[in-house]
């Protein structure tokens with residue numbers, strides 16, 4: 001049977017539209033995917049943004065994106081040998097995934113795997129996440145992109161389920 005994993009980043013704390021949240025929006029979607037698909041998880045963690053208010057975070061993220069910075073993540077990259085399908089998810093930050101996700105992308109090889117990107121966002125949809133994942137993993141088969149508003153995820157399990165069934 002094909003085995004899948006969800007690789008995601010999600011920022012808890014002060015955020016646009018949802019206020020100060022204990023569990024990030026993308027993490028909730030990752031939870032739905034694991035529950036419905038039986039997928040394992042790897043959470044990309046950095047403490048760089050801990051406790052930051054929304055406005056300073058916006059500015060910091062913009063600077064990171066403009067400079068193409070690659071902030072380190074905690075721990076080591078996952079061993080993906082046993083997985084055929086890799087879901088990749090994160091919030092849209094300035095039109096693409098947060099830079100720390102690209103740090104991990106440099107450390108993993110998804111050649112020959114099915115890769116399914118998703119985002120949570122507040123208006124940008126998938127933005128350039130799918131094309132940026134294609135660039136990062138030219139030898140993977142990228143398919144089935146999905147996006148959902150961050151403020152909808154807590155009541156949005158059925159939407160996620162519908163998407164997963166369509167794959």
Ligand SMILES: Cc1cc2nc3c(=O)[nH]c(=O)nc-3n(C[C@H](O)[C@H](O)[C@H](O)COP(=O)(O)O)c2cc1C
Nearest residue numbers: 010011024025026091092094095120122123124150
């Ligand atoms: C630094 C920062 C930049 C953001 N940039 C965008 C953006 O370009 N487009 C968009 O639709 N939403 C943007 N958002 C909103 C987030 O994508 C949205 O709130 C998302 O659901 C957050 O997911 P998370 O709780 O998993 O981190 C931004 C939020 C932050 C904190």
